[in-house]
Amino acid sequence: MANEYFSEFFRYKSDYLFCEEVKVDDIRQSLESSCFPPSPFFLYSRNQIQKNVRLYQEALSQRGYTSQLNFAVKANPNVAILKEMKTLGCSLTLVSGMELRLALSLNFDPRLLMLNGNGKVDWEVEMAVREKALLNIDGMFNLEQTIRICRNLKCTARVLVRINTNMHMDVHEYLRTGELGSKFGTQIDEMDHMLDAIRNAPEVVLVGLHCHIGSTIQDVDMYRKTVKLMVAKFKDLKTNGFSEMKYLNIGGGLGIPYTKHAARTTKCLQSPIWNTLIESDTVAKQQFKSESCGDMSQYNFEVELKRLVNDGILTEARCSSLISDEGLSSEHPSPVDLVSSFSDFIADDMVVILEPGRSLVGNAAILVTSVLGCKNNGDKNFIITDGGMTEVIRPCLYGAYHHIDLTEPTRDLTGRRLYDVVGPVCECGDFLGKDRFLNTPHSGCGLAVFDVGAYCSSQASNYNLRLRPAEVIVDGQNWTVVRRPDCFDDLVRPYAV
Numbered sequence: 407m408a409n410e411y412f413s414e415f416f417r418y419k420s421d422y423l424f425c426e427e428v429k430v431d432d433i434r435q436s437l438e439s440s441c442f443p444p445s446p447f448f449l450y451s452r453n454q455i456q457k458n459v460r461l462y463q464e465a466l467s468q469r470g471y472t473s474q475l476n477f478a479v480k481a482n483p484n485v486a487i488l489k490e491m492k493t494l495g496c497s498l499t500l501v502s503g504m505e506l507r508l509a510l511s512l513n514f515d516p517r518l519l520m521l522n523g524n525g526k527v528d529w530e531v532e533m534a535v536r537e538k539a540l541l542n543i544d545g546m547f548n549l550e551q552t553i554r555i556c557r558n559l560k561c562t563a564r565v566l567v568r569i570n571t572n573m574h575m576d577v578h579e580y581l582r583t584g585e586l587g588s589k590f591g592t593q594i595d596e597m598d599h600m601l602d603a604i605r606n607a608p609e610v611v612l613v614g615l616h617c618h619i620g621s622t623i624q625d626v627d628m629y630r631k632t633v634k635l636m637v638a639k640f641k642d643l644k645t646n647g648f649s650e651m652k653y654l655n656i657g658g659g660l661g662i663p664y665t666k667h668a669a670r671t672t673k674c675l676q677s678p679i680w681n682t683l684i685e686s687d688t689v690a691k692q693q694f695k696s697e698s699c700g701d702m703s704q705y706n707f708e709v710e711l712k713r714l715v716n717d718g719i720l721t722e723a724r725c726s727s728l729i730s731d732e733g734l735s736s737e738h739p740s741p742v743d744l745v746s747s748f749s750d751f752i753a754d755d756m757v758v759i760l761e762p763g764r765s766l767v768g769n770a771a772i773l774v775t776s777v778l779g780c781k782n783n784g785d786k787n788f789i790i791t792d793g794g795m796t797e798v799i800r801p802c803l804y805g806a807y808h809h810i811d812l813t814e815p816t817r818d819l820t821g822r823r824l825y826d827v828v829g830p831v832c833e834c835g836d837f838l839g840k841d842r843f844l845n846t847p848h849s850g851c852g853l854a855v856f857d858v859g860a861y862c863s864s865q866a867s868n869y870n871l872r873l874r875p876a877e878v879i880v881d882g883q884n885w886t887v888v889r890r891p892d893c894f895d896d897l898v899r900p901y902a903v
């Protein structure tokens with residue numbers, strides 16, 4: 407394990423992982439002495455969340471148009487995080503009535519809340535209408551439902567229509583929401599019947615267009631193409647009877663660099679750069695023998711390559727064509743890149759709404775687990791931890807990569823091995839990471855799963871009657887439990903009918 411890596415707010419110091427100024431293992435020990443399970447638990451950096459929000463706000467404010475930043479609650483509904491978002495000036499995007507209820511209970515301004523959903527139950531629409539929240543209309547039956555409810559309540563509703571711009575995204579198929587065949591939204595060229603219905607219903611006022619093209623997006627050009635289509639439609643509607651149009655809700659979806667540090671735990675001999683180099687570079691072939699590199703990670707191998715450049719054995723150009731350049735943020739689009747991609751199209755009469763989830767909280771948390779033991783089964787080595795798919799389902803659901811590393815120096819002297827890191831859940835799909843080249847941890851050693859701030863605790867479950875874990879927020883040198891872990895009573899109480 408190398409020192410000083412991961413990020414500004416999760417860093418190794420002398421091989422111990424810190425969140426801001428707090429040693430992660432100190433929290434594990436303290437939880438245990440407060441009669442909570444010592445692990446697993448989610449650990450958030452408050453300063454990372456604040457920084458993520460600031461990056462969006464600065465990117466938007468530099469553009470000079472009116473904008474609204476909504477946090478997508480589905481990414482993480484932890485109340486402490488929602489309160490932080492409120493303090494930072496964000497509104498919220500909601501996908502269910504209960505999320506709306508939670509937002510109202512936290513005193514968010516109802517008129518800035520945005521209720522989404524391709525299937526809403528009457529009470530959910532009713533609550534949004536009564537509270538005068540913005541409603542996203544997904545299709546014709548949702549529009550008819552909204553008009554009916556407004557008539558019954560003798561209220562009007564401000565609505566946006568969610569359009570589908572038919573963009574094919576290079577992301578996991580479950581995360582493509584803006585292409586033909588998606589269950590979300592209405593094709594941009596098939597919305598005339600909805601527009602006619604809105605024209606004829608004084609109960610609904612069309613105030614904007616919405617689009618959410620997908621999630622984990624790395625290619626900001628897709629936003630540019632989408633917004634161009636949205637703006638053309640917006641202008642067309644505004645000059646053709648819909649004079650109240652003002653919102654352009656561009657959705658969320660910006661990805662985060664989950665694999666940024668993958669070279670640290672990739673075995674050199676299994677890395678693509680090893681194969682490329684060994685096949686094509688005779689000088690390097692003489693320098694590196696597979697026997698001596700067998701124990702090396704791709705990251706350490708890259709360090710060695712850079713040394714060859716210093717020694718004049720490898721050219722700089724050849725070296726940089728091979729290495730992964732860990733840590734270069736330019737490889738991954740930032741909020742500034744996202745906002746810059748579409749800002750040319752925005753006119754003075756438009757209010758831009760962005761509703762990111764992942765890119766506001768994804769990199770702000772780790773899951774801290776403890777190693778239960780290691781085992782070998784045939785040609786596979788396993789690290790078995792007390793955290794698994796019930797806490798971090800993304801690897802199992804989307805084949806997603808989350809970086810994993812020890813939180814403390816190992817007391818085991820066996821050395822590095824290629825491991826699958828798995829949980830204790832009774833499912834073959836219960837894994838956190840595969841083929842990770844890690845130091846063999848001692849039993850009880852801390853292990854961190856990184857970048858779990860979005861879509862992890864919010865998708866956590868009690869499968870196998872496991873207790874959903876504690877959530878802790880660090881702020882500088884201080885930390886607070888902001889969600890207590892489940893207890894046995896939480897599991898059985900709902901059955902007492």
Ligand SMILES: Cc1ncc(COP(=O)(O)O)c(C=O)c1O
Nearest residue numbers: 478618621658659660762763764
């Ligand atoms: C309508 C809508 N807006 C915003 C988001 C947030 O997306 P992300 O977390 O990828 O930024 C989602 C998530 O799928 C969504 O469905």
